[in-house]
Amino acid sequence: MSDSRHIRTFHVVVNAGTYSKAASLLGYTQPAVTQQMKALERSVGSPLFVRVGRRMRLTEAGETLARHAEAILESLDLAEERVTAITRLRSGTVRVCGFPSANATLVPEALAHLSAEHPGIRVSLLDDEPPDSLGRLGRGECDVTLAFTYPGASDELPEDVVAVPLMEDQLTVLMPVAHPRARRRSVCLADFSGERWIAGCARCRTHFLHACAELGFAPDIAYTTDDGLVVQSLVAQGLGLALVPSLVLPFLRLDRVAGRALRPAVHRRISAYVLRGHLRVPATVRVVEALRTVTERRIGC
Structure with missing residues (x-):
């Protein structure tokens, strides 16, 4: 025209x-x-x-x-x-894809911060585990991806993807409160070589199997689920133990289950991933900044 x-x-x-x-x-x-x-x-x-x-x-x-x-x-x-x-940051919609424990903890805190600072920015949420969540970013299905990696492993990222490190998340062993080792403040994974286990997503399960192999045993994995509530319920019923991130600890059914830190400590790295071109989109940048703010608060606590 x-x-x-x-x-x-x-x-x-x-x-x-x-x-x-x-x-x-x-x-x-x-x-x-x-x-x-x-x-x-x-x-x-x-x-x-x-x-x-x-x-x-x-x-x-x-x-x-x-x-x-x-x-x-x-x-x-x-x-x-x-x-x-x-x-001018008054509005905009940002699609965030996070793994379940992050969507239940970090993301709501970040959205509360974002809402106070930039109320016109809207966020839509997707739930997926890495590496599938990173695939969504590459296909343009989301603007920001929250994902994690374990020690000794890393994702091969395309040149147009930028990783923004957020925090280290310590792993804990989840067990029934009546378990004999629940009285300890920290535990060694090798102490549970004869136990039954509940494994999580594919990436978590791979790390868990590798860690057990290094200690000389193959774990008896009785159940597999990446639903945190299901994991807790299975543990509470005495059906197995689980290796879980510290992010889930605030949601534990403390009357039924206990989380004890691993000794020596093991952490997974949580990062936000964005396409390089999206770093020029103000609303996307503000979402990433909100995530950094809430994770820095957690680190400082």
Whole structure:
């Protein structure tokens, strides 16, 4: 179609009735208005005005365009306002994909902080474990991914993906409160070589099996689930132990289960991942900053 400036000038000419009055209202010269109208007529492929005495009368094409011009300009104004709001951080929607324990802890804290600082920014949430969550980022299904890696392992990231380290999350052994070793403040994984276990997601399970192999035993994995509530219920019923992140500790059923830190300590690294180009999108940057703020608070506690 045509330049939006020409549509705006056309709208003023229609209301003013002459090029000279329109030029005066717009602060243009009359030749400038004339040239814009000629350019608009070339764009639509038809004359828009015919002269009747000193006034301009719309042709059929001009009348059609006039009926739509106001709606076109209102839509453009609305679009410009929304884009400006996004670039000035007043609004915008950011899609965040996190793993379950992060979505239950870090993300709500970050969203509360974000809501206080930038109430116009909206966040939609997805739930997925790595590496699948990183695949979502690459396919454009989300804007920010929260994922974790274990010691000795790392994700091969495409060049356009940036990792923002957030925190180290210590691993703990989850056991029934009646378990003999629940009286200790920390435990060694090798002490549980004869126990039954409940394993989590594929990445957690791989790390767990590797850690046990280094200690010289193969764990008896009785159940597999990445649902934290199910894990707790199974442990509470005495059906097995579980190696879980410290992020889940605030949600423990303390009357039934206990979490004890591993000795020596083992941590997994939690990071936020974004496409490099999204670092130029203010709303996305503010979400990442909110995540960094809440994780720094946790580290400082």
